[in-house]
Amino acid sequence: MLERPHTEFIQAQLLPWLRIGPGNARPDAEFKFLSRDATTGGCSTIVRYPPGWRREAIEHLDVDEEFYVLDGEIELNGETFGHDTYGYAPKGANRKTMSTGAGAVVLTFFSGQPNLRGGPGDGGKIVKVDALHMPWDMSLNDPKLAHLGISRKDLRNDLETGERTFLSMILPHSEPPGLKGPQESHPTVEEAYTVNGSLTGPHGTMEPGSYFWRPPGIAHGPFGTRWGCVMLIRFLGGKHVNQWSPTDAPFSFNAPYNPVLPESLAAFACSPWTPPPRY
Missing domain, CATH: 2.60.120.10 (Jelly Rolls)
Incomplete structure (x- = not known):
């Protein structure tokens, strides 16, 4: 799996x-x-x-x-x-x-x-x-992510394996302080699908319908969002733990679409998907 x-x-x-x-x-x-x-x-x-x-x-x-x-x-x-x-x-x-x-x-x-x-x-x-x-759980679970204002709805939590499935909501107008921050990684797989809103990171801006499968140990972030975001996230293969880099990486809302894709998907991302206009 x-x-x-x-x-x-x-x-x-x-x-x-x-x-x-x-x-x-x-x-x-x-x-x-x-x-x-x-x-x-x-x-x-x-x-x-x-x-x-x-x-x-x-x-x-x-x-x-x-x-x-x-x-x-x-x-x-x-x-x-x-x-x-x-x-x-x-x-x-x-x-x-x-x-x-x-x-x-x-x-x-x-x-x-x-x-x-x-x-x-x-x-x-x-x-x-x-x-x-369900009510949103608004408790802060990692001080290094405080700028995102993350709230959660736990959908599944396997007490034996530590695997989790949950909804994650990020507040609008969230960006790392000073437009920079440490990168995080996990000892587990992280998988996510954007249900609504958008989230910007080093690989570009994820709009509704965006999906990633991130193997263990992949450094990612920092992230920000203009108008908020809701994602369905799964941590697989063990318990979710945040591991932080000792140095900061830059953040920009103008980050271009720069995907990492397997050969089976590369042909479907030859150009960025453009969301419908808001006006």
């Missing part, structure tokens, strides 16, 4: 929609690959379900699945997951019905190749988290 190339960053809008064929986990839906482990098949995707999409069968996956509904709503085992709802289905969790009336777009993460298995599984219960109505 964790052996994926450094991807920082790609705008999902540049990637093509691919149709999912029969026999797969979401047949007749469409998806975009954000990143994938060529060995295990673990992948991060955006799945788009057409209006009226439906499955009725007792089945399960032999891998863990996490998902976050970006738009629309989807029904799973009689539970409705509307926009800004998070779900976690452990390996072997039973699925009886899955459908959408008006369609849905869902950020979806699989811990391995998502092979569909017929019949009941032996996994646990599917977890649902109504992120939209």
Whole structure:
């Protein structure tokens, strides 16, 4: 699941929609690959379900699945997951019905190749988290990030492995003091998708739909934002720890788009994606 190339960053809008064929986990839906482990098949995707999409069968996956509904709503085992709802289905969790009336777009993460298995599984219960109505945790967890005013909504916290999935909000008009600051790194994988707003760092400005997969030990930052940002972040392969460089790096809101991309994505980032005009 964790052996994926450094991807920082790609705008999902540049990637093509691919149709999912029969026999797969979401047949007749469409998806975009954000990143994938060529060995295990673990992948991060955006799945788009057409209006009226439906499955009725007792089945399960032999891998863990996490998902976050970006738009629309989807029904799973009689539970409705509307926009800004998070779900976690452990390996072997039973699925009886899955459908959408008006369609849905869902950020979806699989811990391995998502092979569909017929019949009941032996996994646990599917977890649902109504992120939209959760309060933000505004406590400061690292003084070196105080200038960003970060707040969090914890969606999943594995007490055994230390892995976390959470929403991170950065306040508008946030920039490092003096337009410089130390760089941070982590002993774990960090993966993130920009849900709304924008965030500027050394590789340019991440707009809604931007995605990165950052392997352990990659120095990054400092960051700033003009009008705020909300990202879904996952730390994988251990507990999230911030490790700081002894020297400062410069910051600029004018940093050009300078991505680090694997060969499979490089062709889709030949020019920066330009967001729609605000006026």
